[in-house]
Amino acid sequence: MRNREEPPEGDADGVPGVSLSPPGGLLDVLAVGAVVLDASGRIVLWSPQAERLFGYSAAEALGRYAAPLLVPDENVELVLRLFDEVMREGKSWAGVFPVKCKDGRIRSFEFRNMRLHDDQNAMYALGLITDRAALREIERDLAFSTLLIQQSPMGIAVMDTDLRYVSVNPALSRLDGVGEEEHLGRTARDILPPGHVAEAESVLHRVLETGEPVIDHEVLGGEMPGGKCHAWSVSTYRLDDSGGRPLGLSVAVTDVTERHQAALHAEQARQRLSHLAEASVRIGTTLDLEQTARELAEIAVPELADIAAVDVLDAAVRDQPVRIPEEETASFRALALVSAYPSIAADAADPPGQVARYDAERLVTRCVATGQPVTVPTVQDEDLRRIGRDEQAAALLARAGVHSYLAVPLIARGEVLGALDLKRARNPKPFDHDDTILACELAGRAAVCIDNARLYRQQHNIALTLQRSMLPTPATTSARLRIASRYQPAGAHSEIGGDWFDVLELEEERTALVVGDVMGSGVNAAATMGRLRTATQTLARLALPPTEVLRHLDQITTGLDPFFATCLYAVYDPRRNQCRIASAGHLPPVLVPARGEPRLIEVPTGTPLGLGGGEHGTVPVDLNPGDLLVLYTDGLVETRRDDIEDRLDVLLNLLRPVAGSADSLEETCDRLLGALRSPENHDDVALLLMSPTE
Numbered sequence: 001m002r003n004r005e006e007p008p009e010g011d012a013d014g015v016p017g018v019s020l021s022p023p024g025g026l027l028d029v030l031a032v033g034a035v036v037l038d039a040s041g042r043i044v045l046w047s048p049q050a051e052r053l054f055g056y057s058a059a060e061a062l063g064r065y066a067a068p069l070l071v072p073d074e075n076v077e078l079v080l081r082l083f084d085e086v087m088r089e090g091k092s093w094a095g096v097f098p099v100k101c102k103d104g105r106i107r108s109f110e111f112r113n114m115r116l117h118d119d120q121n122a123m124y125a126l127g128l129i130t131d132r133a134a135l136r137e138i139e140r141d142l143a144f145s146t147l148l149i150q151q152s153p154m155g156i157a158v159m160d161t162d163l164r165y166v167s168v169n170p171a172l173s174r175l176d177g178v179g180e181e182e183h184l185g186r187t188a189r190d191i192l193p194p195g196h197v198a199e200a201e202s203v204l205h206r207v208l209e210t211g212e213p214v215i216d217h218e219v220l221g222g223e224m225p226g227g228k229c230h231a232w233s234v235s236t237y238r239l240d241d242s243g244g245r246p247l248g249l250s251v252a253v254t255d256v257t258e259r260h261q262a263a264l265h266a267e268q269a270r271q272r273l274s275h276l277a278e279a280s281v282r283i284g285t286t287l288d289l290e291q292t293a294r295e296l297a298e299i300a301v302p303e304l305a306d307i308a309a310v311d312v313l314d315a316a317v318r319d320q321p322v323r324i325p326e327e328e329t330a331s332f333r334a335l336a337l338v339s340a341y342p343s344i345a346a347d348a349a350d351p352p353g354q355v356a357r358y359d360a361e362r363l364v365t366r367c368v369a370t371g372q373p374v375t376v377p378t379v380q381d382e383d384l385r386r387i388g389r390d391e392q393a394a395a396l397l398a399r400a401g402v403h404s405y406l407a408v409p410l411i412a413r414g415e416v417l418g419a420l421d422l423k424r425a426r427n428p429k430p431f432d433h434d435d436t437i438l439a440c441e442l443a444g445r446a447a448v449c450i451d452n453a454r455l456y457r458q459q460h461n462i463a464l465t466l467q468r469s470m471l472p473t474p475a476t477t478s479a480r481l482r483i484a485s486r487y488q489p490a491g492a493h494s495e496i497g498g499d500w501f502d503v504l505e506l507e508e509e510r511t512a513l514v515v516g517d518v519m520g521s522g523v524n525a526a527a528t529m530g531r532l533r534t535a536t537q538t539l540a541r542l543a544l545p546p547t548e549v550l551r552h553l554d555q556i557t558t559g560l561d562p563f564f565a566t567c568l569y570a571v572y573d574p575r576r577n578q579c580r581i582a583s584a585g586h587l588p589p590v591l592v593p594a595r596g597e598p599r600l601i602e603v604p605t606g607t608p609l610g611l612g613g614g615e616h617g618t619v620p621v622d623l624n625p626g627d628l629l630v631l632y633t634d635g636l637v638e639t640r641r642d643d644i645e646d647r648l649d650v651l652l653n654l655l656r657p658v659a660g661s662a663d664s665l666e667e668t669c670d671r672l673l674g675a676l677r678s679p680e681n682h683d684d685v686a687l688l689l690m691s692p693t694e
Contacts, residue, residue: 034250037125039087041065044124045239045247053109053129055102062241070099072106086125090115096132108132116158116167119185124167155253158239161246163187163204175232175253203236208249213237218260231260283446289453290352293335296420296446302340304439305422309349310336311364312410312418316454329359330368332418345400345425348393361386367407367419373440376405377430404430408439412451459523479693480574481511484665486687488673497684498525499633500533504540511572512540515586515631515688519564528560546571546582550606550616554584557610565609568631572623574692579623582616584609587634590655594626598655600648625694628658635685636676651676665689
């Protein structure tokens with residue numbers, strides 16, 4: 001058979017149908033049929049793949065001369081000459097050759113032929129065969145695959161039943177670095193690195209005993225330059241004689257280092273994307289600054305670091321300029337600290353909530369000042385003094401085994417807010433470039449959430465301050481009335497609302513009681529509330545009836561933003577012991593008689609303010625000394641999961657013990673809020689209680 005020096009693919013010696021091609025094609029990396037001929041040309045080894053390709057069973061093929069069995073008559077002379085060259089000169093031959101199959105058809109197959117030597121120096125001709133059409137189809141498919149790994153020459157070895165090498169090809173010698181002659185007579189234990197011997201011998205013994213091949217078994221070796229790890233694909237088959245008796249093994253080895261590295265990088269990329277997807281879900285679930293920071297620290301532990309801390313510039317929290325020169329110190333507020341396990345390294349960090357001043361030499365200060373990641377893959381003693389806040393903290397980090405450090409800036413909208421501080425102790429790997437990229441991506445996504453929480457806190461405080469400044473001071477008991485009031489903002493994670501109340505002294509000893517609720521939340525709602533409250537005070541002093549007051553407020557609200565509100569307006573006249581009440585879409589007030597059951601006052605609901613053109617009716621209610629009138633906004637009773645009628649029944653039940661009791665109105669306010677409100681309430685509430693005196 002021919003070797004690499006023979007003519008390239010094409011007609012050979014003018015014989016049509018015979019084409020030669022150099023080795024190194026796809027056939028070298030395929031699991032193929034194997035046929036071994038002895039020096040006389042008889043078939044001595046016949047693989048199951050050869051049986052499937054040619055149709056002849058091992059029993060039909062083994063022991064027969066290959067030329068009469070497989071070669072068309074017109075090609076017999078050529079194949080004998082090629083066979084003689086392979087056996088006599090050791091030349092290899094590769095290409096396409098027609099073969100007579102058992103079914104009588106003549107089909108072209110892809111061949112790789114070479115000479116082998118056993119430990120008795122006997123020569124064999126090894127033919128590796130695959131179906132040409134199938135090979136071409138696979139080659140076309142692989143050519144279009146973006147995951148295709150560049151083929152490497154396949155090493156071939158034949159081992160006897162004692163698992164000693166009896167034949168190897170040059171490709172195997174190049175792969176394992178051991179010469180062909182040096183393999184012969186030796187075992188895998190003599191050739192392979194010590195760390196691979198046990199696994200290799202286990203596979204070889206299993207295939208020899210069971211006859212079941214092990215295909216594409218990946219084996220990892222030592223590191224290459226650049227930190228890559230060698231990888232080989234090893235396929236092992238048992239070789240049987242015509243009687244089914246094992247003669248040895250055939251081992252095919254292919255270098256798949258590039259494929260292994262690609263798969264490794266793909267898995268790392270998948271994990272990184274999965275981590276980022278999880279971060280998108282877990283970070284920023286609320287507008288609470290501390291909670292958002294803790295979510296960032298938790299997503300970084302333990303996948304990225306053993307210990308994670310989130311520190312934000314104190315100026316950013318207080319809405320002050322946050323840019324600091326590289327040579328200056330900076331005040332940081334610790335927001336979150338998460339450790340994968342109990343560690344004294346956590347004691348070296350600033351406790352969450354504490355404000356600390358870091359000098360310019362601190363690595364986290366440099367990270368924030370430059371807006372760039374700071375990575376220390378291998379931490380030295382001098383590095384610990386720039387990581388910890390002081391000598392004691394540096395000693396704790398050293399005792400905890402911190403060996404690698406990474407700080408990445410929290411940048412949102414072009415502004416550096418703080419840093420994500422990461423340390424590794426138990427995790428033996430140093431932070432690398434990929435870790436830095438992942439940390440920066442996590443920090444970038446979290447920084448926007450942290451900035452949103454920071455800005456929300458500022459807006460929330462502004463709105464709350466604005467609203468509280470607009471509300472009246474807590475009403476006090478007068479000679480005619482006992483008054484108690486409460487304003488309670490929404491839960492910590494909700495915006496401020498537009499609820500308000502007012503108690504206005506009118507002419508002729510009358511008193512106006514007002515409770516209202518502006519649609520929406522935030523600064524706009526608080527501002528609208530303030531304008532409506534001012535308008536209500538002005539209209540009330542004009543001595544207008546309740547319905548007229550609401551009509552004018554309706555017109556005023558139409559031009560505001562938000563332009564929708566509910567309101568309850570009541571005027572108490574002590575001379576008549578009567579209260580006249582009008583409603584603009586508001587929940588009904590509650591009357592608690594001194595002697596009797598609490599009840600909802602049926603006030604004509606009317607249209608809310610801002611809709612325009614609505615009618616608002618008035619209902620007179622007798623209000624005697626000792627009676628209690630309860631006015632409130634919907635935040636007191638409404639929830640997202642309960643029916644409003646059920647909640648109003650709860651309110652009435654809570655007020656039953658109040659009738660005729662000696663409890664103060666202040667105690668009643670606290671009891672109602674304590675029973676009906678919870679920290680997660682998403683609406684604020686205004687509550688106003690009034691009771692005539694004797």
